Amino acid sequence: MQFIEDDVMVRMKCESCGYEEDVPDWILEEFLEIELHNGSKERRYSCQCPECNKNMFRK
Numbered sequence: 001m002q003f004i005e006d007d008v009m010v011r012m013k014c015e016s017c018g019y020e021e022d023v024p025d026w027i028l029e030e031f032l033e034i035e036l037h038n039g040s041k042e043r044r045y046s047c048q049c050p051e052c053n054k055n056m057f058r059k
Helices: 025-037
Strands: 009-014 020-024 046-048 055-058
Touching: 009 025, 020 025, 025 046
Parallel strands: none
Antiparallel strands: 009 020, 009 055, 046 055
16 A cells, blocks of 8 residues: 655756756645745746756746
8 A cells, every 4th residue: 555646856957057857746736835825826836946046947
């Protein structure tokens, strides 16, 4: 019996350097919730690029 679900991965790409990475959707949901709480009107997944510290968006 298995109770843990596999993570759903979302392919993210840096708009600046082009770095790509798969990120679990639950992490992106957390980031989105924080952005919306801070007043953002944009409902779009984003995170910080580990290579250049710019924004990464869903590919």
